[in-house]
Amino acid sequence: MSKKDNSYVSYKGPAGGWGALKSTTEHWLKSENAVRNIHTLLKTNQPHGFDCPGCAWGEKHDPAKIRFCENGAKAVNWEATSRKVDSEFMAKHSVTWLNSQSDYFLEYQGRLTEPMRYNRETDHYEPISWDLAFKQIGDTLKSQSSPDNVAFYTSGRASNEAAFLYQLFARSYGTNNFPDCSNMCHEASGYALTSSIGIGKGTVEIEDFARANAVFVFGQNPGTNHPRMLETLKEVVQAGGKVLTFNTLRERGLERFQNPQSPIEMLTNGSKPTNTDYFCPKIGGDMAAVRGMVKVLIEMEEKAQQEGKAIFDHDFINQHTQGLDAYLQQVNQTSWADIIEQSGLTKEEITHSANIYATSERVIVTWAMGITQHHHSVATIHEIVNLLALRGNLGKPGAGVCPVRGHSNVQGDRTMGINERPSTAFLDALEKRFNFTPPKNHGLAVVDTIRAMRDGKVGVFIALGGNFAAATPDTNATKLALKQCKLTVQVSTKLNRSHLIVGEEAIILPCLGRTDIDHQTKGQQKVTVEDSFSMIHASGGVIEPLSTEQKSEPAIIAGMATATLGDFPINWAEAISDYDIIRDHIAAVVPGFTNFNERILQDGGFYLGNSARERKWNTPGGKTIVHTHVLPESILPKRAHDLLSEKTLILQTLRSHDQYNTTIYGMNDRYRGIKGERNVVFINPADIQRLGFKEGQRVTLRTLWDDGVERKVDGFKLIPYSIPAGNIAAYYPETNPLVPLDSHGEFSNTPTSKSIAIELEASEETNNISISTS
Secondary structure: OOOOOOOOOOOOOEHHHHHHHHHHHHOOOOOOHHHHHHHHHHHHHOOOEEEEEEEEEOOOOOOOOOOOOOOHHHHHHOOOOOOOOOHHHHHHHHHHHHHHHOOOHHHHHOOOOOOEEOOOOOOOOEEOHHHHHHHHHHHHHHHOOOOOHHHHHHHHHOOOHHHHHHHHHHHHHHOOOOOOOHHHOHHHHHHHHHHHHHOOOOOOOOOHHHHOOEEEEEEHHHHHOOOHHHHHHHHHHHHHOEEEEEEEOOOOOOOOOOOOOOOHHHHHOOOEEEOOEEOOOOOOOOOHHHHHHHHHHHHHHHHHHHHHOOOOHHHHHHEEEOOOOHHHHHHHHHHHHHHHHHHHHHHHHHHHHHHHHHOOOOOEEOOOHHHHHOOHHHHHHHHHHHHHHHHHOOOOOOEEEEEOOOEOOHHHHHHHOOOOOHHHHHHHHHHHHHHHOOOOOOOOOHHHHHHHHOOOOOOEEHHHHHHHHHOOEEEEEEEEHHHHOOOEEEOOOEEEHHHOOOOOEEEEEOOOOEEOOEEEEEEEEEEEEEOOOOEEEEOOOOEEEOOOOEEEEHHHHHHHHHHHHHOOOOOOHHHHOOHHHHHHHHHHHOOOOOHHHOOOOOOOOOEOOOHHHOOOOOOOOOOOOOOOOOOOOOOOHHHOOOOOOOOOOEEEEEOOEEEEEOOOOOOOOOHOOOOOOOOOEOOOOOHHHHHHOOOOEEEEEEOOOOOOOEEEEEEEEEEEEEOOEEEEEOOOOOHHHHHHOOOOOOOOOOOOOOOOEEEEEOOOOOOOOOOOOO
């Protein structure tokens, strides 16, 4: 029942294997720290090493095994470079000139090694002492008419300790303005899961994959985004389980995998499949596909009832769900014609998938941003939860929901309180521990923060990591918003685009990375992170920092807090002298962290727990809420849908294989056959012909949106690819200018980066874009 068309996928080898080893070696050498980084790589994800600064996929406890993947090696070598961006470098290059360079060029220059402040008169960053930098930040914050004039952005790379201190600083200052990278990726997952099962996290542990009879993989490309998942999927198939993949593009990692740690596979050039069925729904068609499966299950249940049997788990439904009857009625009212048209799948393919689900005792459904970055993402995830609830696949071993998080601690940041809408319980615990009243009003997430900066309502922007200007939607609008600020502060490891979009004043504060040893007054420190499976791991750097001027993220937060608040509500300097002190505070405030300092000593970390896994539903009715949604008329918001024509294509943004989030490691995309460039559009060959273009032609992409703003990018090459007709794909951040700020998901405000209505025009640009690495 799988779709096998590979005619427009140029990479014929398996994911991983010799190609991954070759790529790892190239990036290892490019770090210009090759000898030292052999040792560094071997400490990645090890019990007495550091947590990979890449993805949040979990680890089975196996200390003897090498525990980094190709893209994890890229992340480590990218961070652990010997190249430096210091005051000498900044004296040579103006901000205007740097802003004309590629994102790859900027980060390739190396690690930031000293604090710097922008001089508008010279258009250069110049060195500033830490004391003066902290004083300027503190004075600016103290001068604001309201704490809500400040936004505190957080990247998912920040540790639990840094995130907890950061939210304590901001709330002690008086605001809940916490725009966070999760607002742009899995916000829909958090909202949908909390509103259905009572907790915004996945319910499975990594060991559950070995128990599962079937795994349904929606909207993700593990081979590039979280390669360690490939081994897990391969093991499910090898054990006789089913892996059903639903992904708009044909992706090599979702087809076959060669384990670089398997001598037999490497020597024989063998590989193993990572799926048993592969379906290519239209962009945004996953909700319709799941609804079709439920429609088949209803028919199967009715037939089984006539024979005195059951397909549904009625004991689970009766004891643990509410609202199912209304949902099933809505499914019955949904026509097959609408399901087939919106999903892009045949009834036979959907029926086949439903049969596998119905005959599998334990089922996991896993997804990533191919599900979460649409207008109807929350409804889609509700649909997935409903599917699992029908057969009791929630809260039992080998089954459940598994949103695959991106950055390595994006889930942990939320656990630590990085949330613009904090719970009353969290604020009460904070007040009890620190004896102050935190702000109760809801703060600003990413989209609203951009609007507030644009409108002059937020004048100070502090970023704990990340690359806000490149990661956010509607790039031109975001850049204009940042330029309105009185002060921007970037806590960063490397130079990036956001440092060059300056407000009235701009400061760069260089921080340690995961690989760096963190020395504080009471000795060498460790931090912790939380993976996609709610496992808490310790992480300690293994190499000496490039500069004594680099500070840890907790130390930088403490310095800003002291300059702003003095010793209120804690002695910040004492807190960072030994991170055990921070973890004691966390243990007193955040549920699940009792005896935090003792528990992180155990190899492999500890499990934080999950109420829904125990079938304890923290919902108003104390049960899983089965939500009912009408299948959307269109996957697009009305403001785009009303402008559709026969020429309209639906664009999704995605990463290349030489990329992690906005970090560009290189200009190739091995699995998709792209070399030396990024301005490409993956398109069905029938659409190239239908629209009157030619393969390899350069085009302009123009957004359809009704606000009168022209959003376009130019000079993109058409690449024929195995993707449904009417759908196209291109890399971000290059195509982020096409995502309107007001085009976001219902309930979540996540930008609709996976469903953008656009039209193509012939481009005046004909030459390839050259990329400098010097």
